[in-house]
Amino acid sequence: MVNYNISLEGKTVLVTGAAGFIGSNLVKRLFNDVPGIRIIGIDSLNNYYDVNIKFERLQQLNDLVAKLHPGKDEREKYWKFVKGNIADMQTLNHLFAEEKPSVVVNLAAQAGVRYSITNPDAYIESNLIGFYNILECCRHHHVEHLVYASSSSVYGSNKKVPYSTDDKVDNPVSLYAATKKSNELLAHAYSKLYNIPSTGLRFFTVYGPAGRPDMAYFGFTNKLRRGEKIQIYNFGKCKRDFTYVDDIVEGVVRIMQHAPEKADGEDGLPIPPYKVYNIGNNNPENLLDFVDILQQELIRANVLPANYNFEKYKELVPMQPGDVPVTYADTTPLEEDFGYKPSTSLRDGLRSFAEWYAKYYGTATTIVK
Numbered sequence: 042m043v044n045y046n047i048s049l050e051g052k053t054v055l056v057t058g059a060a061g062f063i064g065s066n067l068v069k070r071l072f073n074d075v076p077g078i079r080i081i082g083i084d085s086l087n088n089y090y091d092v093n094i095k096f097e098r099l100q101q102l103n104d105l106v107a108k109l110h111p112g113k114d115e116r117e118k119y120w121k122f123v124k125g126n127i128a129d130m131q132t133l134n135h136l137f138a139e140e141k142p143s144v145v146v147n148l149a150a151q152a153g154v155r156y157s158i159t160n161p162d163a164y165i166e167s168n169l170i171g172f173y174n175i176l177e178c179c180r181h182h183h184v185e186h187l188v189y190a191s192s193s194s195v196y197g198s199n200k201k202v203p204y205s206t207d208d209k210v211d212n213p214v215s216l217y218a219a220t221k222k223s224n225e226l227l228a229h230a231y232s233k234l235y236n237i238p239s240t241g242l243r244f245f246t247v248y249g250p251a252g253r254p255d256m257a258y259f260g261f262t263n264k265l266r267r268g269e270k271i272q273i274y275n276f277g278k279c280k281r282d283f284t285y286v287d288d289i290v291e292g293v294v295r296i297m298q299h300a301p302e303k304a305d306g307e308d309g310l311p312i313p314p315y316k317v318y319n320i321g322n323n324n325p326e327n328l329l330d331f332v333d334i335l336q337q338e339l340i341r342a343n344v345l346p347a348n349y350n351f352e353k354y355k356e357l358v359p360m361q362p363g364d365v366p367v368t369y370a371d372t373t374p375l376e377e378d379f380g381y382k383p384s385t386s387l388r389d390g391l392r393s394f395a396e397w398y399a400k401y402y403g404t405a406t407t408i409v410k
């Protein structure tokens with residue numbers, strides 16, 4: 042086990058992508074669990090998917106902060122949200138100079154594999170220029186620990202499973218994956234050159250309430266509600282290591298509190314304080330089983346009527362460019378270093394999603410035709 046060398050109590054933490062799915066859940070968890078924490082959130086609120094979900098997440102965060110810190114001055118002291126682009130160096134530099142964050146969690150990115158085929162610019166801007174700006178700011182403003190999102194996509198079509206952080210990952214099959222691998226390389230160089238402790242996290246297919254509408258479980262639900270066909274890729278012969286968002290957040294919060302140790306090598310230069318971990322469920326599920334559980338939970342939550350004819354709306358189609366047949370996380374290093382591995386079952390996780398969906402969009406009886 043590693044030692045926790047960073048206490049988050051009373052610290053200022055910068056979370057980029059704070060209105061995003063994982064970012065908003067992280068901010069919520071930090072406010073609930075860490076006394077005196079001050080959080081600066083930045084997000085461009087882009088319209089890659091329905092921006093109302095981002096506003097809804099921010100509203101929930103504002104409500105939580107108002108509950109924890111009732112006075113207006115107090116509220117403004119502990120939570121600040123900035124609508125801004127991390128690819129804009131001036132904005133970012135100003136934010137670091139003003140707020141002096143001790144820990145930075147970079148979750149802002151253009152996500153999605155398929156979208157990178159039609160919109161490559163968005164990936165270069167947010168994932169490369171934005172990430173470079175974050176590194177430069179960490180360098181000049183003496184950040185104690187940079188934690189950043191990488192992705193299971195870096196494994197490309199790795200044949201060996203489970204995917205280990207010791208595997209060679211030099212064969213990305215999408216631009217998204219290439220930018221995430223580049224983040225790890227850039228972080229390594231900055232850790233070595235400027236002794237910046239950094240930890241990269243390869244997340245595996247994250248899902249949960251108020252998640253991303255571009256992801257399969259959410260998109261399938263929207264389509265089934267509209268009576269449209271859902272397309273199941275690779276004729277259903279795909280396996281995914283689905284990871285519930287609370288499990289991801291638990292991993293991030295633990296990892297934030299341990300910055301890789303600084304040390305000098307025999308040459309007198311820093312040994313890079315640099316680590317990369319997988320955070321995944323370590324239990325890949327077959328896509329057809331996943332769709333089956335989703336169906337059951339959508340009926341249970343009354344998102345769809347009990348007599349819904351699922352077979353009519355399922356279409357098995359070939360593999361799509363950029364997709365991979367399996368993702369499967371080896372989480373041994375996470376367990377050894379942090380005594381933790383994700384464990385929420387797909388049934389429990391999809392149940393929470395379906396219940397949230399019913400509340401947010403209405404139940405089957407209240408569907409607006």
Ligand SMILES: NC(=O)c1ccc[n+]([C@@H]2O[C@H](COP(=O)([O-])OP(=O)(O)OC[C@H]3O[C@@H](n4cnc5c(N)ncnc54)[C@H](O)[C@@H]3O)[C@@H](O)[C@H]2O)c1
Pocket residue numbers: 057058059060061062063064083084085086087095125126127128147148149150151152153166167171190191192193243244245246247248253
């Ligand atoms: N959800 C997953 O399954 C998954 C899997 C692997 C990796 N990741 C990574 O985790 C991170 C968070 O993912 P998420 O699922 O919460 O996605 P998300 O799209 O919900 O959140 C990302 C947020 O970043 C914001 N953003 C994008 N570009 C920005 C920019 N240039 N400046 C400021 N804000 C910007 C977006 O508006 C969005 O709110 C991303 O880096 C993503 O690549 C996610």
